[in-house]
Amino acid sequence: xxxxxxxxxxxxxxxxxxxxxxxxxxxxxxxxxxxxxxxxxxxxxxxxxxxxxxxxxxxxxxxxxxxxxxxxxxxxxxxxxxxxxxxxxxxxxxxxxxxxxxxxxxxxxxxxxxxxxxxxxxxxxxxxxxxxxxxxxxxxxxxxxxxxxxxxxxxxxxxxxxxxxxxxxxxxxxxxxxxxxxxxxxxxxxxx
Amino acid sequence: xxxxxxxxxxxxxxxxxxxxxxxxxxxxxxxxxxxxxxxxxxxxxxxxxxxxxxxxxxxxxxxxxxxxxxxxxxxxxxxxxxxxxxxxxxxxxxxxxxxxxxxxxxxxxxxxxxxxxxxxxxxxxxxxxxxxxxxxxxxxxxxxxxxxxxxxxxxxxxxxxxxxxxxxxxxxxxxxxxxxxxxxxxxxxxxxxxxxxxxxxxxxxxxxxxxxxxxxx
Numbered sequence: 504x505x506x507x508x509x510x511x512x513x514x515x516x517x518x519x520x521x522x523x524x525x526x527x528x529x530x531x532x533x534x535x536x537x538x539x540x541x542x543x544x545x546x547x548x549x550x551x552x553x554x555x556x557x558x559x560x561x562x563x564x565x566x567x568x569x570x571x572x573x574x575x576x577x578x579x580x581x582x583x584x585x586x587x588x589x590x591x592x593x594x595x596x597x598x599x600x601x602x603x604x605x606x607x608x609x610x611x612x613x614x615x616x617x618x619x620x621x622x623x624x625x626x627x628x629x630x631x632x633x634x635x636x637x638x639x640x641x642x643x644x645x646x647x648x649x650x651x652x653x654x655x656x657x658x659x660x661x662x663x664x665x666x667x668x669x670x671x672x673x674x675x676x677x678x679x680x681x682x683x684x685x686x687x688x689x690x691x692x693x694x695x
Numbered sequence: 696x697x698x699x700x701x702x703x704x705x706x707x708x709x710x711x712x713x714x715x716x717x718x719x720x721x722x723x724x725x726x727x728x729x730x731x732x733x734x735x736x737x738x739x740x741x742x743x744x745x746x747x748x749x750x751x752x753x754x755x756x757x758x759x760x761x762x763x764x765x766x767x768x769x770x771x772x773x774x775x776x777x778x779x780x781x782x783x784x785x786x787x788x789x790x791x792x793x794x795x796x797x798x799x800x801x802x803x804x805x806x807x808x809x810x811x812x813x814x815x816x817x818x819x820x821x822x823x824x825x826x827x828x829x830x831x832x833x834x835x836x837x838x839x840x841x842x843x844x845x846x847x848x849x850x851x852x853x854x855x856x857x858x859x860x861x862x863x864x865x866x867x868x869x870x871x872x873x874x875x876x877x878x879x880x881x882x883x884x885x886x887x888x889x890x891x892x893x894x895x896x897x898x899x900x901x902x903x904x905x906x907x908x909x910x911x912x
Contacts, residue, residue, distance in 0.1 A: 555729035647719030690704030
């Protein structure tokens with residue numbers, strides 16, 4: 504498949520290194536074709552057979568997406584997470600501008616580590632960086648996903664002016680929750 | 696951010712991670728529906744598992760003779776919980792046997808429980824031969840009645856009691872359908888002890904516009 508690569512966004516955290524508990528040094532990067540190919544090569548084998556997203560292929564998902572990021576292990580450039588958002592920046596929803604998190608996956612082998620929460624903290628940083636006052640996303644209707652988002656400061660509720668895809672649960676993060684998450688990322692900045 | 700603040704954030708972060716626990720899926724946000732068919736498979740699997748757990752709990756409760764004795768002659772109720780969800784409860788019991796997310800599942804559990812109770816009490820007099828009892832259990836429109844009357848799933852120990860239940864059930868169906876009973880009709884219902892007639896009245900009660908539609912022989 505020809506991969507259409509639109510211009511990369513400017514993100515101040517790209518290239519910055521974070522020392523994440525239980526995981527080690529991670530960096531944020533614009534998702535490149537090689538990152539996506541790597542994820543498509545390794546992750547499908549590591550997903551569970553009953554995963555609701557076992558058909559996902561990141562090269563296809565990110566094709567043409569401008570707002571696309573990968574989180575890499577600093578030591579060996581292994582991809583530990585990928586996310587993308589809509590290209591036009593935050594959209595007006597309810598009373599403010601909200602960053603829409605379209606797709607987010609952590610490397611399946613990192614399901615039991617702190618990577619998930621850390622990635623969400625970086626998404627919060629990015630949302631605040633582009634001037635969003637909140638974040639919306641659709642999650643799979645699974646107990647653990649609900650726990651993840653509610654513990655991370657999100658609220659499950661219908662959002663006026665935006666609907667997730669069919670069978671997905673809408674979650675919303677207000678600005679205060681984003682700032683709380685951002686503090687985690689700030690706390691892990693590697694200054695060495 | 697100074698080092699002590701960083702340390703605190705680190706601890707707070709790890710505490711949240713511990714509360715979250717292992718992620719059930721690697722996909723945390725999606726821009727498309729789950730793959731066709733997967734969701735319903737997942738839900739079916741979870742419900743079957745919940746049903747097995749619920750029945751095991753009921754069987755466990757019935758395994759002890761004191762529980763069994765306590766359950767004899769009692770109704771099994773399906774009730775909404777103030778905090779959400781539905782519970783299957785033995786009449787007069789303080790705690791729920793089973794809590795389910797939907798009324799439909801609670802009713803299924805209750806029905807299965809009644810069948811198990813009967814099987815477990817096979818030495819009870821006339822229990823299996825109680826026509827009305829089985830009639831109600833097998834009735835295809837049982838759920839309709841339960842939706843209107845939450846205490847309508849009943850275990851009886853005698854035929855006489857089953858007849859009483861049948862009368863109450865007919866009255867409840869009619870009340871739910873806003874079909875008023877005159878005193879004469881009420882008396883006719885109270886005097887009837889024939890299971891076949893009661894069954895016919897019950898069938899009619901779901902469609903009747905007036906009491907005459909029900910009680911004409």
